Structures are given as structure tokens and as C-alpha cells.
Amino acid sequence: MSKQFQFKLVLLGESAVGKSSLVLRFVKDQFDDYRESTIGAAFLTQTVTLEDQTTVKFEIWDTAGQERYKSLAPMYYRNANCAVVVYDITQAASLEKARTWIRELQRQADPSIVIALCGNKLDLAARRQVSQEEAKKYADEEGLMWTETSAKTGEGVTEIFTAIAQKLPLTAPSANRAGAARAAPGARTGVDLNKQSGASGQQEACNC
């Protein structure tokens, strides 16, 4: 039987670098040129199947705009197994912001977290302000994965998520520890409020 793993993936990066677009491309293979700031983005999940038929399900957390005024809750980083830190290759300042987020992750998240630095808007390479060499050098120094993507064309998007899936520790999930993989589906060790809800009409299965 093929193995299934579930990991929490958090997105970070300055506003308007394309965090939500990247996820939208990955999860739904869609792109919207005039996408508003993140509103109503639900909890997204997407599954990647590796060569040995192991499936990795990403539980993707968008910032929901809470990064804008430095108001991301500790809950956001909690138990994150991997992070995609996004910058815009046409905005030099966005890489600086990405460095700040990576420092924040190193401070707040579990030390075993897999971090991918991702230069988005590759379709606008003509207006490039961040060179590949500079970003790659920084990523190497910090031990991060690195790639460039275009949420608009889809270039590099599936590849980066697959690469993360390959890098995650696919070992037996130890229950309920920070940074540990959760066996999917529904391997929570605590009580499930949804399942045993006594109130009427909410027998809907929980997908979390």
C-alpha cells in the first residue's frame, strides 16, 4: 500500500509578490491578472504524488493579509513543516523582506522546517531587479531551497512543491509533535469537536 503523509505549508513574503497566485496556480492551475489582496481564501490543500507512489498532502496556509502590519499570529508558524518564502524578481526590496521573514521563521518555527525561497514573476524577467546569482547565493548560505517561478505562466510552480515534498522527512509520523508529519487523513490525537458534535445537522466530515 502506498504511503500518505500530510504536511503544513505556510506562505510568507511581502504583500503583492504573488503568494496567493502561486498557490492558486498550484492548487487549481488558475491565474487571475487582477486578483485582489487575499480575501476569503479558504484553507487549501493539494496532493503531490512522488515517484514511489508516496503521496504528500500539503495543508496550505495563506497569510490572509495578516503579514501587512506585522500581525501574523504565532499559530501561523506553529507546527509548520515547510514554508515557501516568496519575493518578486522585479522588486529588489521584496528580497530584503524575504530575508526578514526567513529570520522570523528561524526564530519562531520548528528548527526542522524546510524552507524554499521562491522568486516569482519570472514572466516579467525583462524588468528583473534581483539576479539569480544573488538570490541563489543567499539561499545556499542559509541552507534554503531556491527557485524562480511564474504563477502567471505556471513555470516552475509544480516543480517547487514537488521538490519540497521530496525533501520532507517521510518517516513514520510521531504523534503530535512540532514539526512531525501527520499521517493522513485525520490522525489528530486530541478530541474531534466536529465528529461528535451533539448539535443538529453538522455531521459533515471534517477534512482537517
Next chain:
Amino acid sequence: MDEEYDVIVLGTGLTECILSGLLSVEGKKVLHMDRNDYYGGDSASLNLTQLYRKFRPDKEVPTDLGRDRDYAVDLVPKFIIASGELTKILVHTDVTRYLEFKQIAGSFVYRDGKISKVPSTEMEAVRSPLMGLFEKRRAKKFFEFLQNWRDGDPATHQGLDLDRDSMKTVYEKFGLEPGTQDFIGHAMALYLDDDYITKPARPTYDRILLYTSSMARYGKSPYIYPLYGLGELPQSFARLSAIYGGTYMLDKPIDAIVTDADGKFVGVTSGGETVKAKQVIGDPSYFGAEAKDGGKVRVVEEGKVVRAICFLKHPIPGTEDSDSCQIIIPQNQVNRRNDIYIAMVSSTHNVCAKDIYVAIVSTIVETDKPELEIRPGLDLLGPIYDKFVDITPLYTPTSTGEADNIFITRSYDATSHFETVVEDVQDVWKRVTGTDLVLKKREVEVQG
């Protein structure tokens, strides 16, 4: 900050965060600010650095307590009643996806100098030292009466009227001893004092059923608790609000609440800028309790609660080494008017380092020596490694807010659960929107 909002919410306590989450889902444009650089206001859970900054700003954090980030110390000792109103809101809003819950391992009650487990099964009830053999039979008849009661079926009423007869009459009908009454009224109905006894029995009946149905849900105690502390609750509702377009700003000192010539709310000034909105909701600390607000009295003190946060290096003696528990000391047992509560959690709930136990002893202040009042509770804990005592005034708003569009929430009271917090949410919701709070299942986009 030149946009105009529908509602500005001040303070990120649980009450305010539930309200901003629900208002955002309804499509309101919400700006949520907090003077602190952390979420949770008075219902936050703090790490060691934050805890020391709050209580002992001049002291270094001791190094032998373990890693700072392993701590999430609640400021308010409350548990979630498994079948209670907060659980309903958590499920309806789907914020449960951001949270994980564990049971509280046991519920205990103090009687004649020692503590006993509140029975969670019939077997435990039979063995319980809380009642003698004959009293157990009388109690069994009492509980059967409650379980079988049907409003429309007079045959189940045994001549009693829950809406007219006092609880005293009901106790007497079944011949229950004072000690049993203490246990039922305080450890099950969770009343803080004995005022309920002379009032109609209905609310007590409702509370006992809530307790027993919650107990039946997961087995060990009627309570559940979020991993990483109660501070996760406001964070989860803040995230809900943000997902629905709510704007969050922490670390924002509020300089003034701006009103017009008629005293009606205009906006909030922070950092020299004024943001306008139609309405403002906030916790009492933003409206005169601590902030300056043109001398207008918007909140009054209703009393005080004393809370002692205690770090222990052992489980509480007599609790069968429970990793978490509640202990209730009924007021009669220690000649007080109000019960003393102990709420204890530990590393099982990811709120502290391994082998540390965090117990909070609390009660409503009755004298000018609050620390002495909680002594009976502290004495049950065994050696206390460290203790942080907090005496907090309980504020309540002086007006409903409908006249000036300033809506103020209440302080977190001395009850051991969140039922009154939800009552406050429902009350403020009605004042703000003019309609009753009806929980709708939000549409969930579920992938793969």
C-alpha cells in the same frame, strides 16, 4: 489608514476576536487593533518572556524553566465545556481546523479537608467517597428525575415545577444532604455562590444537564482545552476575520476615541492618525478603565478577581497524577461567599516545559487581603516553585452603546468556563447589529 471601516475593534481578547470574525464573515469591513504586540489581550497565553515582562519587568527570566517558546501561560483560567456554547461557535465557524483539543483529565471537588473526583461514570459514582450508601440512592433518584424530565409530560414532574419551585424545594424533595447540595450546585452546576438555591430550579437543571452531557461526550471530564493554550482561541478567530478581509494591526497604542459634538463615535486615533468607522467595539481597558477618554465614565468596576499563576514541578497531590484538572472548593467548605477554583494544565497540552505543571488558583475578592483568600487553594498544590499573583478588576459597560455607537465588552469573570464569554458575544452582537446572533455554517472550500 485613510480608509473608512464599518467597525473598528479594539483589543484582541477572545470576546473581541469572535465578534470580529463573525462580523467579517457577515461582510463587514473590520479594522482590529491591539496595543500589545501579541494576540489575546486579557485572555492571552504568554511565553516566559512575556509573562515576566508583565509581572516582573525588572527581573530576568530564570534559565531552569526550559525553553521560552515551550510556554503558553494562560492569564485567565478557563476550560471549554464540551457541549457548551463556545464549542458550537468553534464548530460553526470552522476555526476548529486551526486548533487541536485535548480533554482535561479530571474534575475534583474539595470536601472536609480533602479532594475527591467528581464521578464521571456510574462505577466511579458507586465507589465515590463523596456520598454515603443511602445518600447515593437518594442522589440516583434525583439524577434520574432530571434525566427523565420532559416539559410536556407531567408524569415526569413528580409534582415539581422547575420554573416556579426553588432549587431548595427540589433538593428537599429528594432529601439531599447539604454536602451533596454543595457538590451538585458547585461542582456540577458550577455556581460560584449559593444564591441559586432560593431561585427557580430551571437554570440549575439546565446547567446540570450541560455538565452531564459534556461529561458523556469524551469521558474523563466535561472540559476540553486547546493545545498551546487558550490564547490559540482568539488567534483562530482573528485568522477567520482576516480571511474574510479583516485588517489586523498589533502593537498599536490607542491615543483617543474620537466623538462628535453629540458624543457619537467618529473614529480612533493611533500614532497621530485618526481612522474613521461607523462603530467601535472594544474591551474595557480601551474605554476609561485604563485609557484616558475625556473623563467620560464608560465602564464601572463590579468587583475584583484574584488569580495566582503557580508553576509546580509535580502534579497536584490527590489527583491521581492527572496531567490536568479542575478543583472546586465550594464556598461553604471554607466559610466564604464565593468558590475557589484551581485549574491545572501541563506539558501534555503544550503549554509548558516537560515536568512543569501550571496551576491557577482564583476566586472573587471578598476582603482587602486577596492573597490570603486563595490560601485554601494554594495549600492543596504542594510545594510551589514560582507564583505570579494578579488582582484584576471586573469591568462592565455603563451603557448599551446604541446611542453613541461605542460598544464595550465585559472583563473575563471568575467562572471556570467560557459560557459567560459567549453570552457577552451574543449580547454585543445584538447591540451592534440589531439582530440576534444566528450561527450559519460558512461555506467551506475543500480541496482534494
